[in-house]
Amino acid sequence: MPRESASLRHQVEDFLRKAIASGQFQAGQKLIERELCELTGVSRPSIREALRCLEAEGLIVIVPHRGPTVASIGVEEARQIYAVRALLEGYAAQEFARLATPEQIGQLEAAFSDLEKATRPRSRGSLADAKAAFYGVLLAGCRNDIVASVLAGLHTRVNVLRMTSMSRKDRLPTSMIEIREILTRIVARDPDGAREASIAHIEHAARVALDVLARREIDAALPPTTKTRRAPRRTPD
Amino acid sequence: MPRESASLRHQVEDFLRKAIASGQFQAGQKLIERELCELTGVSRPSIREALRCLEAEGLIVIVPHRGPTVASIGVEEARQIYAVRALLEGYAAQEFARLATPEQIGQLEAAFSDLEKATRPRSRGSLADAKAAFYGVLLAGCRNDIVASVLAGLHTRVNVLRMTSMSRKDRLPTSMIEIREILTRIVARDPDGAREASIAHIEHAARVALDVLARREIDAALPPTTKTRRAPRRTPD
DNA sequence: GATTGACAGAATGTCTGACAATTTCTCACG
DNA sequence: CGTGAGAAATTGTCAGACATTCTGTCAATC
Structure with missing residues (x-):
């Protein structure tokens, strides 16, 4: 049954x-x-x-x-969410680097490997899952469930945007380099470096996302004039 | 009507x-x-x-x-909440110092003045309100509603403990000194200093609170043996 | 012709009462 | 003294109903 x-x-x-x-x-x-x-x-x-x-x-x-x-999300709210994400994800990376077990670090490396596989042209579709898995390992190893739950809440808010338009392709390689840097710092047991790499990653993502959002708001503000059908913009992360 | x-x-x-x-x-x-x-x-x-x-x-x-x-709260969960609070309140203080209007800084000074009045022996009772007002000004001026809402959520969680036992009296003077330091750094437009002072404040409060909580859990773990009626412990902040 | 007002329709806020599914308690039984 | 079956209690869910409040339409007035 x-x-x-x-x-x-x-x-x-x-x-x-x-x-x-x-x-x-x-x-x-x-x-x-x-x-x-x-x-x-x-x-x-x-x-x-x-x-x-x-x-x-x-x-x-x-x-x-x-x-x-x-709920819809404005550029100002998005900015605030990204600011908090930077704080919390930076903290998570820092604490992971500080006190994750060797086994957890191994899991993180495996998750990153999966993530790289998922970025290859053929296997698209599971990319979001792979990214979620990577962050799942990270959040599990940072010894702070509160951080995880708050981040989950923020994530659902920005996801309202995301599904409308997937991650920008041209940002993907840069994004992977940034994530690799986080992993490198963690493996080196460098908490401050891991935090900074993590924050840098979010800030880059935020810059792109906010740019896209700002354009969208401008477009929405003056619909009658320019009917220039812009290619659909994409939000990252 | x-x-x-x-x-x-x-x-x-x-x-x-x-x-x-x-x-x-x-x-x-x-x-x-x-x-x-x-x-x-x-x-x-x-x-x-x-x-x-x-x-x-x-x-x-x-x-x-x-x-x-x-919901009840354990020492581990409390530790995590305090860690997140330190991050977010530190950020709030930093951003307030960075971009609050002179008027908002004036409001903060006024709120602190009220807070000092509320700490004087006679006028107890409105102390919690005064503290809430101070943080209200701080959160309003840091230009991030998300931080405010997340903190509000965390606050309700720790408040479950608080009302059972009010702020520890002997910690109050120290607490006020710490808060004054936050204000000083903000007035000096020193974002990093404000953040650090804010984090220090939370960490001190956390230390006391976690200590109290840990004792309580130990007491609860072995109730039949020692009936030593300890003086009721108090949690801060 | 445009603005304002009233009215009808729609949607939410809330209540009552009921029934199925599940947990928990009780108590007799081995 | 532990164990299991039955009973009570509690939650999960439903249907229908009514008051209150919003919304949009249409007519009357300036």
Whole structure:
């Protein structure tokens, strides 16, 4: 008797999370409870509970008597998120370098190896997974679950952007070099170096992402004039 | 026509938050939905929504089919929270020193002045408010709402401990000196100094708090032997 | 013609009552 | 004294209903 039933509410959460991440529900879109009931086949109370959880995660915004809408992210908010990410991921790398076990360092090297494989032209698609795995090892080894949970929360917020448009291709090689530097510093048991490499990586990513976001906001601000269909911009990391 | 109605669910949240913070609901205690209905006079759906929100805040833990319990905090988790607080509050102080307006610096000085008044023997009771006000100014001026919201979340988690036992008296003077140092560095527009002073403050507080917590856990681990009624320990900050 | 006002529709906030599924407690039994 | 089966308690979920509040339309007025 396989247990696929992980609480209807939770299933609804996952469903909505994926729908938002995949762009099926666009940013700013209104979510009507009744429609979600029909869409998922569950009743309103369960839907509402799920919506509360997603609101707490920052994935949707609920204003009283106006209902939930898919959260959108502005350039200023993104800047702030990247600033916090730099702090926390830098700390994670530093602490990993300081007190990870040799076995954990081995895991990190393996994860990086997988990541490199995933970047090769053929095997695209699992790149996001490989990156997640790498960071999973890093966060597990830094001995701070709080950092991991906060970062997870921030990640879902920026992911709202990401799925709409995947990582920029031309940034990938640079990104890999930066990550390799983090790994190198960690293997050398150099906490400060690892932190700085990690921060540098995030700051680079932030620069690209914020640039893209800023353009998008400008485009959105003046829609009637220039119909110049720009090639779809991509956000990194 | 005064508007006291801020969504029943929200009122329930506040009620539970206060009940937990004030120790009316002790850590680890089971919260039964039906009882909360009778206690608050609202129906189960609303109660459940409120519980989901509190769970997301980390104030309660809900395990499937076993119901919600008031979250407790261990010494290891506390250590991690303090580590993150040091990072974020240090960043906030640094950024405040870097780019707060003169007016905001004035507000911070005023808030510190209020804080000093609140520490004087007579006017206890508003000390927590004064401290909150000081940090409110700091977080408003650092230009990063994300930092503020994450810190708010962490704060509610450690507050579960705090209300059980207030700030240690003998630590208060030291604490004020540390905070004054933060202010001094900020007024001097010294970002690095402000960050370091802020981190030092948190680390001192953490040391005391973790010490207290560790004792408490040891006491709890062997209750039958020594009935030595230790003077109630207090947690700082 | 544009602005304003009222009205109808829609959507949320909330309640009641109920039932299924699961956990936990109790108590008799080996 | 441990163990297992049954009963009670609790959570998970549903359906339907009603009050309150927002939204958009249409008519009346300036």
